[in-house]
Amino acid sequence: MKLIILQRDGVINQLVENGIKSLQDWKPIPGSIKAMGQLCQSGYSLVIIVNRLAMSNDAPDIETLHAIHSQTGQLLEQYGGYVEALFYCPHDSKDECDCHTPGAGIYSDIAKRFQCDLSNVPVIIDNLADIDSIKSLGASAVIVKTGRGAATLAAVDSHDLKTMTIYNDLAEFSEAIIAETTSE
Numbered sequence: 815m816k817l818i819i820l821q822r823d824g825v826i827n828q829l830v831e832n833g834i835k836s837l838q839d840w841k842p843i844p845g846s847i848k849a850m851g852q853l854c855q856s857g858y859s860l861v862i863i864v865n866r867l868a869m870s871n872d873a874p875d876i877e878t879l880h881a882i883h884s885q886t887g888q889l890l891e892q893y894g895g896y897v898e899a900l901f902y903c904p905h906d907s908k909d910e911c912d913c914h915t916p917g918a919g920i921y922s923d924i925a926k927r928f929q930c931d932l933s934n935v936p937v938i939i940d941n942l943a944d945i946d947s948i949k950s951l952g953a954s955a956v957i958v959k960t961g962r963g964a965a966t967l968a969a970v971d972s973h974d975l976k977t978m979t980i981y982n983d984l985a986e987f988s989e990a991i992i993a994e995t996t997s998e
């Protein structure tokens with residue numbers, strides 16, 4: 815199985831101040847849904863992760879989360895794609911858990927569910943919060959400049975940038991990995 819893990823906020827959809835709390839808040843980044851469809855058409859299975867669903871009392875409930883991902887799925891079907899699974903941290907920000915950054919629990923859960931080693935599995939992110947947990951599992955952190963990506967990269971030491979895989983957005987990543995696998 816060729817797996818790709820996508821952080822939702824900032825990679826697939828635009829960031830919203832104080833987080834996405836309703837379906838109306840959810841707006842895909844231009845080209846992201848099409849890129850996901852192209853990845854699926856090229857044989858990749860997509861997993862979406864959402865960090866810390868319950869960050870405040872007015873955070874979205876589970877029904878809203880499912881409505882957002884139903885909408886994502888409907889849009890993705892137009893490009894011949896689908897999401898294999900959704901993983902999220904259900905805990906409150908006051909809770910200590912291993913499934914939220916910087917813990918690796920959410921990634922370990924993905925490995926267990928798909929009965930696979932995450933070595934070299936691309937994990938597309940827009941910030942460095944998960945980078946240590948991603949690398950601890952042998953997965954490949956890929957940073958996009960959408961969402962918090964550009965600001966994050968501007969704050970990183972230029973020496974550290976040499977060890978990172980960086981793309982402008984999910985569409986550019988998709989084009990590159992599809993071209994790479996096609997040429998093999």
